[in-house]
Amino acid sequence: MTDQDLRALALRTLLPGFSGTTAPRWALDLLAEGIGGYVLFGYNIANPGQVAELTAQLRAVRPDALIGADEEGGDVTRLHHAAGSPYPGNAALGAVDDVELTRAVHRAIGDELHAVGVNLNCAPAVDINVADDNPVIGTRSFGRDPHLVARHAAAAIAGLQDAGVAACAKHFPGHGATVDDSHHTLPMVDVSLETLRERELVPFAAAIAAGTRVVMTGHIRVPSLTGELPATLSPAALTTLLRGELGFGGAVITDAVEMRGVSGTRGIPAAIAQAIGAGCDLICFGGETQKQGPMTDLVHATVGAILTAVKSGELPEERLHDAARRGDELRSWLVGAQGNGNGVHTAASVGPDAARRAVHVEGTVPNLSDALIVHIDTPGNIAVGDVPWGVTPLLAKRLAESETLYLDHDTADTSAVTARADGRSVVVVARDTHRHHRSRTLVEGVAASGIPTVLVEMGWPARWRPAGAAAYVATYGAAPVNAEAATEALLGN
Structure with missing residues (x-):
């Protein structure tokens, strides 16, 4: 393949961020070049009408662009970051333990996202909060019991995808047994593969069985599985375990690559090339990096690192093809799923009741x-x-x-x-x-x-x-x- 062909493949895997409530010129230019889409954060969001205009602006350049956000409900919200979420989060839903309620809440969240043009929800978190002192999961988890978390993970995924929004089970293979935050360091889950299968992997198996379109990697190290690497960079975790043993056929997306748990010692471009080689198909980055200015140079440096890895044999060309293909399959599913966001549940109809019961x-x-x-x-x-x-x-x-x-x-x-x-x-x-x-x-x-x-x-x-x-x-x-x-x-x- 020519360098231009490889560049096109590499761009399709990338989902950066940008500042502002309208898309800057550089972001639109990258879309025109073929970048896969963008992830929105609180600083991109003022009100529903503005978000709808922003996503329409992006799709005017690339109609099938992936536009993601972290809308977990509860403590982690992007659409409602200014005032707080009208939905209780996973811990409350797990405490109530009514899977139909969980499905209804996530259907309502999905309908809100669909209405403003966000088609990828980086949720639900299906981590089991094993460690009370976990600084990064906590109330984002449905609970401590693997089977409770599994049934609510499946219900949340069904609700989101009923609304035509791709769900994303995270953070594989499970961030709940850590007492460190992967935003700042590389946490370790020092358990056997047997324990991992009996505990952390139970909700991911349920999410896959429920048809989740996306799984997000966690920047965590499990020595028995990943050795010295974070799961995001581990073929053993992503190719052997997630693809092979668990049978996941959808798109694998990274958590934000600027987090120090994955790029702290490598730099962002090298970490991204290595992540694709390990089995990642879509790359989130720029939620924090974009605050330093336009990401054009970083995107080009990342594409360059990917091409260098392909030419050196470190990243097999067929793996880059496969990553781009899985992203394209997700986009095709979303195009076919459009128009489903007409559910009967709203924040007002399900949020207060769920919170009271919790x-x-x-x-x-x-x-x-x-x-x-x-x-x-x-x-x-x-x-x-x-x-x-x-x-x-x-x-x-x-x-x-x-x-x-x-x-x-x-x-x-x-x-x-x-x-x-x-x-x-x-x-x-x-x-x-x-x-x-x-x-x-x-x-x-x-x-x-x-x-x-x-x-x-x-x-x-x-x-x-x-x-x-x-x-x-x-x-x-x-x-x-x-x-x-x-x-x-x-x-x-």
Whole structure:
């Protein structure tokens, strides 16, 4: 093949990002050259009408362009990043454990995406949250039990694809047993292949059986499977296990390649060439890199790295053909699936009910009429981003005699709270309290002082409970719809 032919194949595998609520000229030019599509982030989204105009702008250049987004519902949302998601996320749906509800929620999410022209949802996360201290999965997981996660993974995939949107099961082979974040380092899941098959792979097998069109790789190392490599760069994980043993025939997509778990020691172009060689068909990159300016140079450098790898024999030419073919098959399926987004479920019809059913109250909620509401600001990980969260404004609005105190999770001080409480009940609102020493110490310190204390846990509900607290309220997520449900539970209405 000529260099031009190889270049065309390479471009079809790439899904970069760009800044702004309209497509910049360079992004449209790359589409005209044949790039596979784009992934949208919160900074690309202002409102549904604007997103529809943006996707139409892209498709005017390439009608079959893949346009993706991470719309998991709950804590990870792109369409609703400004205000927070109207849907509870996976942890809440797993807590309810009603697969028809999970399917309905994801059908509604799919319909929203379809309506604005997004045809690839980088969801659902089907990781089993084995480790309570996992900093990157948590409420994005349906739960701890492999079979519960499996049945909800299948239901979510069915709901999304009923709407004509490609689902993407992630993060293969499972990111739930880690205590490190692959955005910053290369996490390790040090388990046997037998354990992997009995635990992490169960939801992926269910997702494949449900017909997921896409599987996303995780930038995690499983020594028994991948050796020193992250799964994204491992033929043993992607070709032997995912394709061979599990029988997946759809498109394999990478998590963002600029994450240090995969490109930290290699650089982005080399990591992408290696990922294609390992078995990846579509490459996500640029969610963070694009903030430095147009990605044209990086795209061309990446295409150059792919061509160099082909010519050296490191990347077999037939593997590049296969990657481009699988991406084309996904585009063909999406063209045929268009027009299916006419479901009966909406955020309003399924979101509040699902969130209410998920709320779990342990203990007895004391009188909160004049409570001191303590909001511990706990930032989300990069996948979550800067999305509004918490029950504090709702409680403050409905409890006219209450007082609100905002604290940072790494400077939270027990004495500041006990001094302000002055005989009143205290409501502490936090995320992943168990993972933050000062947050844990504050809740238990206030409770130990004899003050009636309620912890509203809006992150992952770990096995830890605050000693002496009057009540523990688990919402299984921090989206506005979870906050409304928690407010109702706390106030008895």
